[in-house]
Amino acid sequence: MAQTVRLAVVAGDGIGPEVVAEGLKVLDVVAPSVGLDVAPTHYDLGARRWHATGETLPDSVLEEVRGHDAILLGAVGDPGVPSGVLERGLLLRLRFALDQFVNLRPSRLLPGVASPLAAPGDVDLVVVREGTEGPYTGNGGALRVGTPHEVATEVSVNTAFGVERLVRDAFARAQARPRRKLTLVHKHNVLTYAGDLWRRTVDAVGAEHPDVAVDYCHVDAAMIYLVTEPSRFDVVVTDNLFGDIVTDLAAAITGGIGLAASGNVDPTRRSPSMFEPVHGSAPDIAGTGRADPTATVLSVALLLEHLGQADAAERVVRAVGDDLLRRGDLGPRTTSQVGDAIATSLA
């Protein structure tokens, strides 16, 4: 008997609906083969809805979404929406309200993919980025706005509870990988209060995992290593803002954000986890058929893995790998042609 997966789909704006269509296409091929029956509910959220109604994420919609097993998100935003409105009101609200504290971002340089680095070597890392704390909390404020005496603050909030659960998740992931290496990326020589908490937590949890090699790297030094010796990284654990920065660089050196997948995971499974490409809504190419759906397809692989279907996930990753290998020989293809090719090879 098929197991039903209630999937909330937020296709969003710009290229979001185009890439999500391909992600669902691939999911529709793979899911039945492992006894899953995907039941999507489409939610109209994003710039279009905000322009029409002023709403970002109504409470009632959030509660409906909460009743699903997982979420697939394309991209939200367009240049007509003031900065922060959809980021804080929709995307970050979902991540925070659904307690998706593990923002999971693998970067692997697949064969056939061009890197901007002359000698990238073997890149296969995963960033375990904290998703519900740090400078992303929206704490802070502003005084005397618009005057010469304005003061604007941003507060990075780090709790033992929040850091420890993330670090535990990262160690578990490191333990399950062949190299068993974990690197904390922070800036504890300047951000001493938060850095100290992160460091002590990694030390303490590390003591329980003697088989995982632990390393530390200041975020600025991580920039250098990511372009000179990216193979030194296996699992990277870091806070919300450093994770945002590090993952875009990791994506860039492994073929760009057109290929970068992510999961916003609540490992406790109390709330649905959300899978989304790292890229944005790219309004400049929306509707042209030029968007690469690969990042969304790889996000679907992360979704399958989260649903306990590691084999199916691996098949999707392999199909993407095959498609990437063939790209050199093929001319330009449309978004749906890429999705078709991957889906066909999986059928």
Added chain:
Amino acid sequence: MAQTVRLAVVAGDGIGPEVVAEGLKVLDVVAPSVGLDVAPTHYDLGARRWHATGETLPDSVLEEVRGHDAILLGAVGDPGVPSGVLERGLLLRLRFALDQFVNLRPSRLLPGVASPLAAPGDVDLVVVREGTEGPYTGNGGALRVGTPHEVATEVSVNTAFGVERLVRDAFARAQARPRRKLTLVHKHNVLTYAGDLWRRTVDAVGAEHPDVAVDYCHVDAAMIYLVTEPSRFDVVVTDNLFGDIVTDLAAAITGGIGLAASGNVDPTRRSPSMFEPVHGSAPDIAGTGRADPTATVLSVALLLEHLGQADAAERVVRAVGDDLLRRGDLGPRTTSQVGDAIATSLA
């Protein structure tokens, strides 16, 4: 009649004294040719002093240093000093107490220098990093340390006063460069309070500089552009923490931190400005003669420029450029051989 330059020298730890010796060697050759008489005062500050006395920067020493025209710093720190002690107590204390609000970091890919990028193109950018605010203020704190209920915060403080003076400096620099382009790097879609202040300030000061083209880039997107299209950047203006991150990546793609110079400048000249290589004390290679003094020599060029000696500064940069071009043909050289070569070509 020669003009005396009272130069406070903090050679520091590790490779610091070795590279500073070469910087001074070059300065001693160039200064007399433009009528400058360099009078150095050496200060024993850094890990050695901390180990011996527990002192980082005694008030009396800070006041002595303040009486100088400029500061040349090598590098401070060794693995035996707890993280943050010398960073907060010495390096950042100098930057903050001397109100060095313009942290100036040029990155230029010079001919003959290898970049880790396959196709770097023409890279010639300068990051104007805020030096006295942001997440570097040391604001924040920790509660219930060491318990499961610990909360650690870091507060980024941004003031209209601090942001505006930095942005004005950046626009002036952009105006003096051939491309006249300024890019604000921030994350205003998440850090909305600070981002808003930075954005409004760049808009307002930009309106007074219609000849400068203004661009904006989220810090995560900046990572991507720095490895795929670094030539898009001319002057980058950004906060203290983003600047730390962006400048290490900019250094990495233009030949590494062995070549990266910086100035911590108080443009009002009420306090002495401080010039230092971006690299650290590199205890692993200290005493081996393998440290590259180039970053320090280029920091001396920034010092000369700050002293109003733009021609002398340009001569030093050219001599470094010539030396870099010759490197391919020469075998490995020691720190002092590199300094000798540059000094000789300037003599």
